[in-house]
Amino acid sequence: GAVVSQHPSWVICKSGTSVKIECRSLDFQATTMFWYRQFPKQSLMLMATSNEGSKATYEQGVEKDKFLINHASLTLSTLTVTSAHPEDSSFYICSASSRDIGGNTIYFGEGSWLTVV
């Protein structure tokens, strides 16, 4: 079945630095991917919709200059957290939709734990 891979799974960075998280659809093309943030014991918070070849669409309250999203190809979207601060520490998850027999299915990456120290 369709697979979405996220890398890295775990990353620790110093405050003030930038970190990039990759999201790849391994066996299907995804014109649209979604980036979520999840705080401990809470639901998913949609951050932005990543569109291949165009600018991402950010949800209200999400700083586009801080969370840079690039969807350079049909199989890769990246999220870069710029000038990271400890409050950016969170679990980030991407998803993409694959057209399967009978309909569409949303697949998720494994998630990336970001810790800013």
Next chain:
Amino acid sequence: GDSVTQMEGPVTLSEEAFLTINCTYTATGYPSLFWYVQYPGEGLQLLLKATKADDKGSNKGFEATYRKETTSFHLEKGSVQVSDSAVYFCASGAGGSYIPTFGRGTSLIVHP
């Protein structure tokens, strides 16, 4: 707009008990419906799905039926195990650039 409502947790059960987690949705059109499971410290995994009315999704002993008349997609399992302890998310989506809609998640705790 579209929404998904699922029962609040935590749901606490003894091993081998029957499980039901309720999920209802509102949507324009006819979305696909999904249940995802998130084990502690991990990402979301697709558990099952249904793409049209009266479809039944099933996997690992879990089942859910797409009920258009009641706009529901309740998750059931006849006999839960300790290893089923996780957070379960109900979701609707139509693919492409259509933003998936998620419930808030229901935590399931199964005691031996």
